[in-house]
Amino acid sequence: MPSQTLKTTALLAIVALLAALVAIESGMFKGSDTAKSEDDDKTKDQKELVVIDPNPFPSTYKALPSAPVLITNVTLLDGRGGRIDGGALLMEGGKIKAVGAALTAPEGIATIDGTGKWLTPGIIDVHSHLGVYAQPQVRGAHEDGNEMSSPVTANVWAEHSVWPQDPAFATALAGGVTALQILPGSANLIGGRSVVLKNVPARSMQGMKFPDAPYGLKMACGENPKRVYGSKGRAPGTRMGNVAGYRAAWIKAAGYKQKWDEYNKKFEAGEDAKAPTRDLELDTLMGVLNGEILVHMHCYRADEMVVMLDVAKEFGYKITAFHHAVEAYKIADYLAENDTCAAMWADWWGFKMEAYDGIQENIPFVANAGACTIVHSDSPSGIQRLNQEAAKALADGNKAGVNFTKAQAWTWLSFNPAKAIGVEEQTGSLEPGKNADVVLWNGDPFSTYTRAEQVYVDGALVFDLNDEAVQPISDFELGQPGEGDI
Amino acid sequence: MKTLNALLACLLLSAPLTLAHAENIAITGGAIHTMSAAGIVENGTVLIEDGKISAVGQNIAIPDGFDVIDASGKWVTPGLMNAATRLGLQEVMMEGSASDHSAQKAPFSAAFDVSYGLNPNSTAIAITRMEGVTRALVLPSTFSFGPGGMNGSLFGGLGALVHLGLGADMLLRPRAVMYVELGALGASKAGGARGAAWVSLLNTLSEVQNYQANQASYAKGWRQDAYTKRLDIEALIPVLDGQIPLLVRAERASDIRQVTKLQDLYPSLRIILFGGKEAWMVTDDLARTGIPVILNPLNNLPEFFESLAATSHNAARLADAGILFAITGGSSGMVEVENARLITQTAGNAVAYGLPWRAALEAITVNPAKIFGIDDQYGALEPGMTADVVVWDGDPLEVMTNADAVIINGEKIPLVSRQTKLRDRYKDLKDASKPFMYR
Numbered sequence: 001m002p003s004q005t006l007k008t009t010a011l012l013a014i015v016a017l018l019a020a021l022v023a024i025e026s027g028m029f030k031g032s033d034t035a036k037s038e039d040d041d042k043t044k045d046q047k048e049l050v051v052i053d054p055n056p057f058p059s060t061y062k063a064l065p066s067a068p069v070l071i072t073n074v075t076l077l078d079g080r081g082g083r084i085d086g087g088a089l090l091m092e093g094g095k096i097k098a099v100g101a102a103l104t105a106p107e108g109i110a111t112i113d114g115t116g117k118w119l120t121p122g123i124i125d126v127h128s129h130l131g132v133y134a135q136p137q138v139r140g141a142h143e144d145g146n147e148m149s150s151p152v153t154a155n156v157w158a159e160h161s162v163w164p165q166d167p168a169f170a171t172a173l174a175g176g177v178t179a180l181q182i183l184p185g186s187a188n189l190i191g192g193r194s195v196v197l198k199n200v201p202a203r204s205m206q207g208m209k210f211p212d213a214p215y216g217l218k219m220a221c222g223e224n225p226k227r228v229y230g231s232k233g234r235a236p237g238t239r240m241g242n243v244a245g246y247r248a249a250w251i252k253a254a255g256y257k258q259k260w261d262e263y264n265k266k267f268e269a270g271e272d273a274k275a276p277t278r279d280l281e282l283d284t285l286m287g288v289l290n291g292e293i294l295v296h297m298h299c300y301r302a303d304e305m306v307v308m309l310d311v312a313k314e315f316g317y318k319i320t321a322f323h324h325a326v327e328a329y330k331i332a333d334y335l336a337e338n339d340t341c342a343a344m345w346a347d348w349w350g351f352k353m354e355a356y357d358g359i360q361e362n363i364p365f366v367a368n369a370g371a372c373t374i375v376h377s378d379s380p381s382g383i384q385r386l387n388q389e390a391a392k393a394l395a396d397g398n399k400a401g402v403n404f405t406k407a408q409a410w411t412w413l414s415f416n417p418a419k420a421i422g423v424e425e426q427t428g429s430l431e432p433g434k435n436a437d438v439v440l441w442n443g444d445p446f447s448t449y450t451r452a453e454q455v456y457v458d459g460a461l462v463f464d465l466n467d468e469a470v471q472p473i474s475d476f477e478l479g480q481p482g483e484g485d486i
Numbered sequence: 487m488k489t490l491n492a493l494l495a496c497l498l499l500s501a502p503l504t505l506a507h508a509e510n511i512a513i514t515g516g517a518i519h520t521m522s523a524a525g526i527v528e529n530g531t532v533l534i535e536d537g538k539i540s541a542v543g544q545n546i547a548i549p550d551g552f553d554v555i556d557a558s559g560k561w562v563t564p565g566l567m568n569a570a571t572r573l574g575l576q577e578v579m580m581e582g583s584a585s586d587h588s589a590q591k592a593p594f595s596a597a598f599d600v601s602y603g604l605n606p607n608s609t610a611i612a613i614t615r616m617e618g619v620t621r622a623l624v625l626p627s628t629f630s631f632g633p634g635g636m637n638g639s640l641f642g643g644l645g646a647l648v649h650l651g652l653g654a655d656m657l658l659r660p661r662a663v664m665y666v667e668l669g670a671l672g673a674s675k676a677g678g679a680r681g682a683a684w685v686s687l688l689n690t691l692s693e694v695q696n697y698q699a700n701q702a703s704y705a706k707g708w709r710q711d712a713y714t715k716r717l718d719i720e721a722l723i724p725v726l727d728g729q730i731p732l733l734v735r736a737e738r739a740s741d742i743r744q745v746t747k748l749q750d751l752y753p754s755l756r757i758i759l760f761g762g763k764e765a766w767m768v769t770d771d772l773a774r775t776g777i778p779v780i781l782n783p784l785n786n787l788p789e790f791f792e793s794l795a796a797t798s799h800n801a802a803r804l805a806d807a808g809i810l811f812a813i814t815g816g817s818s819g820m821v822e823v824e825n826a827r828l829i830t831q832t833a834g835n836a837v838a839y840g841l842p843w844r845a846a847l848e849a850i851t852v853n854p855a856k857i858f859g860i861d862d863q864y865g866a867l868e869p870g871m872t873a874d875v876v877v878w879d880g881d882p883l884e885v886m887t888n889a890d891a892v893i894i895n896g897e898k899i900p901l902v903s904r905q906t907k908l909r910d911r912y913k914d915l916k917d918a919s920k921p922f923m924y925r
Contacts, residue, residue: 135787136794167788330922333915349905350610350824351579359905361913369915380787388831388885395886400909448834448885481739481767481795482788486839 049267050275052283054292057159059209061198064460068092070105071440074114079121079414079429083407089119091436094459099430112454118445121414121429122178122199122437122455123386126296126343126421127323127376130169131162131182131197131205135380135476146185147192151229151236152249154217155280156192158184162205167474168380173199173463174471174486175384176439176452179210181421183323186220186298187228189236189245193284194218194296196421200457201472214422216320217288219246221299221308222354243307250315253285260286294320294422296343300354302330309338321420323376325366326358332369341372341420345382346389346396363390363412364397364404374420375412386413391446406446435459510535511893512548513877516557521564521852522866532562534873537896542867553898555891557877563847564867565620565874565894566882569780569854570760570814571826573611573622574604574648574656579823588627589643596690596718596725598643600626601660606653610823612903615650617827618882618889620874621658621864623854624648625733625821626665628675640672640687641665644721645733647858649874651894662858663733663758664725669741670792684744690714691752694722731756731858733780735820738792739767746771758857761820762811763793766800769807778857779804782815783836801849802840812857813849834883846883872896 069091076087078099088103089096105111132145144161147153162182172180177199184191194216197208221242230237236245259276266273287293295312299305299322312319321341322328326349328335328342335342344366349358359365367373375390377383394409418428427435436459443450455463464470468484477483511534518530520542531548533541548554577584586603589595604624614622626643642665647658667675668683676683693714697704704716714722724730732755734745742765749757759765762779765772772779786798804811815832816825833846841849855865863872873896880887892899911925 136790138791171787329909330912347825347828350577353578353581356578357908359909361909365909365912381784384786385784385835388835391885392831395888399888400913402913446886448831448883449838451838477788477794480788481764482797485795485797485799486786 046267046270046272050263052278054287057157057206057209059211060204060206061200061202061209061211063094063458064200064462066091066094066436066456066459066461068097068106068109069112069456069459070103070109071112071114071119071438072103074117074119074440075444076119076430077121077407077410078431079410080431081405081408081411083405087119089430089438091438091456091459094436096430096432096434096436096438098432112440114440116443117453118441118443118450119430120176120410120439120441120445121427122439122457123176123413124417124421124423124428125172125177125180125377125383125386126321126374126417127378128172128180128182128383129185129378130172130180130380130383131164131166132158132184133380134163134166135168145183146187148187148228151188151225151245152190152281153184153188153192154190154249154282154284156184157195157215158182158192158218159195159205159209162195162197162208164202164205164208165474165476167477168383169199169201170472170474171380171486172383173455174452174465176387176441176445176455177383178437178439178455178457179418179421179423179427180383181216181296183216183218183296186218186224189220189225189242190249190285191218191220193293196423198457200462201474210423210426212423212426215284215287215293216296216421217284217293219295219297221297221304222301223352224298239304243311246311247314249285250289250311250317253282253289254315256282257286257289288317289315291318294318294420296321296323296420298323300324300326300352301357302327304354305331306334309334309340321372321374324355324378326355326362328371329359329362329365330357332366332371335366335371336369339372341374341416342366343374343376343417343420345378346375346392360392360396361400361402363393364400364402367404367408367412368397368402372416372419373412374416376417387441387445387450388448394446406444409446509896509898510549510552511555511873511896511898512552513555513557513562513875513891513893514548516560516562516877518542518562518867519564519847520867521848522868524868529558530562532867532875534875534893534896537873539867539869539871539873539875541869555877557891560890561878561880561882561887562867563618563876563878563882564851564865564871565876565892566618566829566850567621567623567812567854567864568614568619568814568816568822568826568829568850569623569812569857570821571622571624572627572821572823573614573624573650573826574606574608575600575624576823577605577608577610587625588629590628590638594715594717594721595628595639596641596643596664597715597721598626598641599646599661599721600624600644601646601657604646604648604656606656609904610826611650611656613824613905614827615894615899616889616892616901616903616906617830618876618878618892619650619827619829620876620892620894621647621649621854622826623662623858625663627821628667628671638675639718640667640675640683640690641718642667644730647860649894651874652897652899653895658860659858661724661730663731664722665733665735665760667735668745669736669738669761670790671735680741680744686713687748690718690722691726694719694726698723698726726752726754728754728756731758733758733760735760737761737763737790737796739764739795741792742768743771746775746777749775749777763796763800765809766797766803766807767795769804769809772804772809773807776810778810778812778853780812780814780854780857782820782832783813783839783841784815784832785820798835798839801836801846805841805845810853810856811849812854813846830882830887831885834885837883843883
């Protein structure tokens, strides 16, 4: 758990604290009374600084117990584009200790001979609704992903809808998915906060919550918001209405941020400032403007994505990733210039007008333009086979003369998605020091016939194809006819 | 009195295929998966003449004037068949004006006949066939994404068998199946419970029998107590007679068991089970009644309360029990349009969960041919069969394999679609020589 980021964060906090103490000691703050006797005078003149708790639902995740394991003789894809044939990987203490061609096991360490097998980083799905649209589909009861009561619901957090007993977490795990971002749906212009989870069984959402992962904000372009609200006879009913809606929200957010910035400035200046009244919706939007919350935007059409990049520039935020991005291939160069990822299906198209121009080479063409490329699912079925989706994209690209290797294609499944959800320091690749989120495949994962044989999260075996005792079964499935049947 | 159905039959008699562009083709050097008793013919030749396969085997002399396709090192199979699609009926799923698969506002249901609405220029057809799918069952549906929602009947109407080849007429057989929905869907349509759905279905069938027995009295005036509309009854006569198979959608084991009882009750019905997510639990009943199954092996989630026992092992378990089944799907849905081409992936995934490879390929070739009674003309590479042949650059069930050549009705299919044109237009974003719309 104590990843590099956490260490860095902790270090920065200490540095900041020291700096503050030095500043106080040296009377740097205006109002020398404060500097001299902050205990007495400060409380008299200044109420305590109001700080918005950035983490009121903290992760309680603890890695499952693990023993050191050495896996040898595998075809290893490192998730950064590298490949080692006859490779080996050592996990210890939940971390990747070593990756190489020939590693020798320290005394007494369990060794798995991976001859004929492949080893990769765990798959990360940046677009999932597991838990918020849980199985079985029960009208009303399990529809917790779209707060369709207003086109801007930045105040809602997907984590408050996550049902950890959704049986689809386990089937996704059997497909090698070790982490995932759960998003609100796309009915709203601004749908709310996402949450990043580790795909481990737990009794609570907090027990799955990825420690130190930043929050995301779900936004949506195009047909969905204008259909949902237009059909109710209210705004937005058009694409221009959509854009007016985003801009109005960001104008409010900018005003809110200004109030907080002024308050913090006054407080720092020692004035007895009154904190602005909190607003959950604007808290989140301010988080985006402050660069703390990452924007994930559902958007299909190329021309719309270009408009959204301008909206982002107008208000000074960044769109981390466009999701679905069925027409990303038409503007892949723009995406690369703007450092915005595209999270895509391999070949979904045509199910709605804005998906009509989908092509099977979308993923490789985006990669070929140098833009950050991600394979995503948006589906409890598709999430079980994201490796096959990458395989199709790879094959279609190669056929069209855009040549990538299997090792490069795996960056679309682990490192790039890790980057898009802000956990690339901790996971997404097989590199020493990183979390041991690892999948051992019983063959080439670019084959239809291959299955995840063992899945490790933080070095702990959480799924084993050959051992039913290591196959999680949700409470819902217990005592049902399908119990434990993948 | 001449029935409307008889009139419609005249209108719909599918014209014999006119093969203006049928070529004489020799496919040489490939591993030919004949799907017949001949098994796999290594380094074999397939000869195609006048739209039909004229020879399959090794050491076959290639007559003069044959267009030779070198398939050395490649795999040759029959064209594939997706047994549940809306191909030709739908351009954009959520756009009602571009869909002809449901008629929920029509005053009839069983009589709804999709074959009149088939459009061979639908873009999904070229996208599908260039990846090796050459035939399909086209189904009506009982819902629409547009206004109207579900229709109020258990019956969706009449589906059609089509080919995806060139030419203006894709229809192979109109009224190839009658589609009926039971299970939770049927229950909700019949008033809210399975008990109502079955009463409704059994009543309809008995009304069809009454109508047949008392046509004269029906002709004088529609019986006041008749529940089913005349058009629907007439559409159901050939179903009850066993001329048109009854495709029954049901998922839960107990529902499937009821379907087998229906077969016992009406032995003349040719029932095909569609969906069958829990079919693996009732293989004895399915085997006893000989009801074949059309299923999607990717359906493994407890998606609804009627499919809690859905599993990726369904196909393998049916195969073990000797049940005849066809594999459909594309994504996780049951009835595909856009990605009907992906039956190779769905069949391959069944292999990953224990289905023998050969059985998986059968489930997308000869098995649907048998289920729909067209195995005398399609499904295997044998002399006399319609020439639907695909040359693959590898194992067709592998996701990274491509179809290198596709022949339907003896005609070579251009490997071009709206998607490939979009691909080619935007392939080089750096080329600033002219705007994309001029490319």
